[in-house]
Amino acid sequence: MIVFDENKAWELLATLASRGKRPPGTVEHQESIQYLLTLMQDVCSRAWLQPFSLQLKGKNIDCANICGFLEGRDTSSTVLVGSHFDTRWIADNEKDVIMQDLPIPGVNDGTSGVVIILELARILKQMKPEKNILFILFDAEDIGIIDGYEFGFGAGYYAKHGDIRPDLVIVLDMVGGENMHLTVDLHSFTHLKSRKVFGRLFAIGRDFGYPCFFNNRTSLIISDHYPFLKRKIPALVLIDIDYPQWHTHSDTIDHCSRNSLKYIGDVLFHFLTHPLNGII
Numbered sequence: 001m002i003v004f005d006e007n008k009a010w011e012l013l014a015t016l017a018s019r020g021k022r023p024p025g026t027v028e029h030q031e032s033i034q035y036l037l038t039l040m041q042d043v044c045s046r047a048w049l050q051p052f053s054l055q056l057k058g059k060n061i062d063c064a065n066i067c068g069f070l071e072g073r074d075t076s077s078t079v080l081v082g083s084h085f086d087t088r089w090i091a092d093n094e095k096d097v098i099m100q101d102l103p104i105p106g107v108n109d110g111t112s113g114v115v116i117i118l119e120l121a122r123i124l125k126q127m128k129p130e131k132n133i134l135f136i137l138f139d140a141e142d143i144g145i146i147d148g149y150e151f152g153f154g155a156g157y158y159a160k161h162g163d164i165r166p167d168l169v170i171v172l173d174m175v176g177g178e179n180m181h182l183t184v185d186l187h188s189f190t191h192l193k194s195r196k197v198f199g200r201l202f203a204i205g206r207d208f209g210y211p212c213f214f215n216n217r218t219s220l221i222i223s224d225h226y227p228f229l230k231r232k233i234p235a236l237v238l239i240d241i242d243y244p245q246w247h248t249h250s251d252t253i254d255h256c257s258r259n260s261l262k263y264i265g266d267v268l269f270h271f272l273t274h275p276l277n278g279i280i
Contacts, residue, residue: 083113
């Protein structure tokens, strides 16, 4: 029986956490691009990089979105499932002001979504998903407010220049924290299809009895889904914006939970392997 394996996802989370921080422009960032591309090649029928560059901290920085593709039973439409992999240069929510200018670990914010995606790709490769699946690990999401950038730069680059236009975008961001409660992003409700998908995902989560899908508050959130919404592509983000360690040096594996990985992984696996009639 093919199921989402939260233990495999957790092992990969620990591995990526042990490799350290990876803010754009560092050696660790470049090494991570090649390492994650290799992992994506292992779990997808094809994988590739979408390179781009930007000016950050007075330097030209080479970046890349890491893409993988699986063909579905119905090849007429494509679901993009994405998460950023970069970690943040600064700890702007850190209480200790001396530590605010140092890069954060980003184990939940920048890694939890990555491991869910790679585990989903691994199991979906063993069967045909309902639709084509385009997995993307976005670069340069967490440069927001640094040097005047918005959050989601790499996603914006793909939305403008990507060679496969998705019919639906589901973004994962901070989906591995302990005691996670998902936040409902009201931007996504501006598009009827993404609103329907939100309803479907939460219905699945509540049917499974997963606590992160109950008692959810609303907010307006800018993440990697937002550039697609601006281009009239239905898009949403699954995120716990109230994660207490967000943008601090305490965003470590000690504050993550394999149950949270399971909740999101199970729901997405169910969603992607069942008919999507009336949605896309």
